[in-house]
Amino acid sequence: MSKKVTIYEVAKKAEVAISTVSRVLNGSENVSKATKIKVDDAIKELNFRPQVNARKLASKQPQMLAIAVPSFTTPFFNEVLKGVKDEIKKMDLDIMLYNTGSKNPEEGVQNFFDRGTADAVILLSIDVSDQVHELIQAxxxxxxxxxxxxxxYNYFMLNDYKGGYLAGEHLVKQGFESIGMITSIVESHASTERKRGFKDALKNFKMNIDKDFFQSGDTTKHGGFTEEAGFEAIYKYDKQCKFPEAIFCSNDTQAVGAIYALSKLGLKVPEDIAIMGYDNIKLSKYLDLTTIDQKMYTIGVQATKRLAEIIQKPEDELYQTTINPVLVKRGSTENKQ
Structure with a gap:
């Protein structure tokens, strides 16, 4: 295959600066007729096919937006990405998805910045360490x-504590006397805060907190927020011959696995055991699953809009907000007893 001609070669051939080539490609009037002819001749002779990036060099406007995310396969991340995708259509930016990996996302982010391929970035569920902060600043x-x-930085933080509290409060108010939770086997900010909020709700309503009612699966994939983890946790309840009347799953995906495991054991939801999830993914509606809505799609849209604003006005004051989730009540937590 023949080597792809670059804007640098065009500039060298025409004996002009790269910025001059870029101005010609952008149709700028700030180029003399003679210079334009030289650049056009070089383009034709070299059979140069300009890319969007090359046409934007003169304006120095950002052109590549990167979304750094620990995983592409979880419904939570997918909902946020849908919001980003729909909003990015309105902006003159290309989009690149970068998978940092869920085991060590900060190291993945460092590798991403070392490549220097993006002009703007949305970091999704990735903590900014001192090293990452230095890279962004540099x-x-x-x-x-x-x-x-x-x-x-501008940020949209999710109030996982509030979501966990809403879950515990809802199950108590439904009249369940024994309440448990399927947690994630891998500790994270989201899992810790949801569990903390859930336990605080039970304490505030003077409910007994039985450690046997708090189980996790053994699968570490995606931090334990998977169907497999939910399925495994139900069988741990079964092994100890001790089930709570209602179970709060750390996310909807766990709830899907839990519901399937209960069906395999001959138990019905909510007649035998009530189940609720977290995230309000699309599937939860069709499972009639009570859940906590984090407004993920809306956050994706808002984050992209904010990025567009700071690209145009980097001196703007920081926009930092915490998004409070809401309870979505459905049939899976009806108290049939």
Whole structure:
């Protein structure tokens, strides 16, 4: 295959600066007729096919938006990405998805910034360590954080504690006397805060907290927020011959696995055991699953809009907000007893 001609070769052939080539490609009037002819001749002779990036060099406007995310396969991340995708259509930006990996996302982010391929970035569920902060500052990359917070950046933080509290409060008010939770085997901010909020709700309503009613699966994939983890946790309840009347799952995906496991054991939802989830993914509606809505799609849209604003006006004051989730009540937590 023949080597792809670059804008640098065009500039060398025409004996002009790269910025001059870019101005010609952008149709700028700030180029003399003679210079334009030289650049056009070089383009034809070299059979140069300009890319969007090349046409934007003169304006120095950001052109590549990157979404750094620990995983592409979880419904939570997919809902946020849908919001980003729909909003990005309105902006003159290309989009690149970068999988940092869920085991060590901060290391993945560092590798991403070392490549220097993006002009703006949304970091999704990735904490900004001192090293990552230094990289962002050194590259002067406009950045918006989703589901993490840092004093130096625009962010949309999710109130996982409030979501966990709403879940516990709902199950208590439904009249269940024994309540449990399927937690994630891998500790994270989201899992810790949801569990803390859930337990605080039970304490505030003077409910007994039985450690046997708090189980997790053994699967570590996606931090334990998977169907497999929910399925495994139900069989741990079965092994100890001790089930609560209602179970709060750390996310809807766990709830899907839990409901399937209960069906395999001959138990019905909610007649035998009530189940609720977290995230309000699309599937939860069709499972009649009570859940907590984090407004994930809306956050994706808002984060992208904010990124567009700071690209245009980097001196703007930081926009930092916490998104409070809401309870979505459905049939899976009706008290049939």
């Amino acid at each position: 590259t002067q990359t406009p950045a918006v954080l989703v589901n993490s917070a840092h004093s130096s």
